[in-house]
Amino acid sequence: MPSTDPPVKPTDRQTRRTERRAEMVGAAMDAVRRLGPGVSVADIAAQAGITKPVLYRHFDDRADLHRCVGLEAAALLMARITPQLQQDREPREHIRGVIDAFLAGIEEEPQLWRFVVHNPGEHTPGAEVVDDVRQTIASLLATLLGGRLRAAQLDSGGAEAWALGLVGMVQSAGDWWLERRTMSRAALTDYLTTLVWGGVAGVLGGAGTAPSASLRLLPPTGTGESDG
Numbered sequence: 229m230p231s232t233d234p235p236v237k238p239t240d241r242q243t244r245r246t247e248r249r250a251e252m253v254g255a256a257m258d259a260v261r262r263l264g265p266g267v268s269v270a271d272i273a274a275q276a277g278i279t280k281p282v283l284y285r286h287f288d289d290r291a292d293l294h295r296c297v298g299l300e301a302a303a304l305l306m307a308r309i310t311p312q313l314q315q316d317r318e319p320r321e322h323i324r325g326v327i328d329a330f331l332a333g334i335e336e337e338p339q340l341w342r343f344v345v346h347n348p349g350e351h352t353p354g355a356e357v358v359d360d361v362r363q364t365i366a367s368l369l370a371t372l373l374g375g376r377l378r379a380a381q382l383d384s385g386g387a388e389a390w391a392l393g394l395v396g397m398v399q400s401a402g403d404w405w406l407e408r409r410t411m412s413r414a415a416l417t418d419y420l421t422t423l424v425w426g427g428v429a430g431v432l433g434g435a436g437t438a439p440s441a442s443l444r445l446l447p448p449t450g451t452g453e454s455d456g
Contacts, residue, residue, distance in 0.1 A: 245286070248286060251276065252272075252278075252283060253296045253297055253300055254300075255275040256272045256276075256296075256297050257300060259271050259272045259274075260297065260340055260343045261337070262275070264339050265339060267343070269283065269290055269293070272293070294343075297340075297344070301337065302344070302360065304333065304337060305333040305334070306365075308330070308333045309365060312328075312329045313326060313369070313372065320421065320425045320429075323428065326365075327417050327420050327424070328414075330399075330402060331413050334402050335413060345358050362392070362395050365395050366388065366392045369395065370388040370390075370391035373390060373391055382431070390427075398420055
């Protein structure tokens with residue numbers, strides 16, 4: 229028989245400990261924003277107004293702190309991307325929205341992105357968080373692509389592989405752009421959308437698309453052009 233015991237509630241001490249840990253993660257994120265991805269634990273402790281020994285009472289080690297910061301940074305990025313994935317729109321504009329949301333996220337928080345992805349001292353925890361984010365986005369994209377393919381009565385078996393490939397390509401291009409800024413975000417979004425849509429339109433066989441859609445550079449976001 230199922231247990232009739234009331235659920236165990238966290239004690240005030242446990243709640244306060246959780247709150248303090250969250251405060252320290254917030255301080256770590258602020259320190260990264262201010263000092264860059266090479267920030268030290270001492271810098272993070274100073275930002276939180278505590279000493280390193282006190283900081284380590286709340287985290288197993290630097291990798292644990294790094295992972296917590298990474299999860300919060302990933303949540304900020306997903307908060308931008310998920311609404312774009314959930315909108316009902318034409319496939320090409322769906323792709324554009326997701327790409328631009330990702331680029332906007334790393335543009336808004338460049339130091340956090342570098343800290344999570346490229347901090348050489350903590351590559352494994354950072355890579356783990358990024359892999360989780362990439363898999364989450366790819367899974368949502370795969371569902372979207374698979375649904376479009378099945379609606380067109382086409383084979384959807386490659387949807388997950390295509391989604392992972394698209395996410396990896398956009399991430400790599402985003403890294404390149406973040407360091408060089410040789411073009412605007414709108415221009416990079418256009419270039420990537422044109423490339424991605426060319427492949428998707430080819431798989432869909434042009435169903436519901438203009439004949440030249442896969443070859444045409446899209447106008448900057450906000451022009452109001454709609455798919456025909």
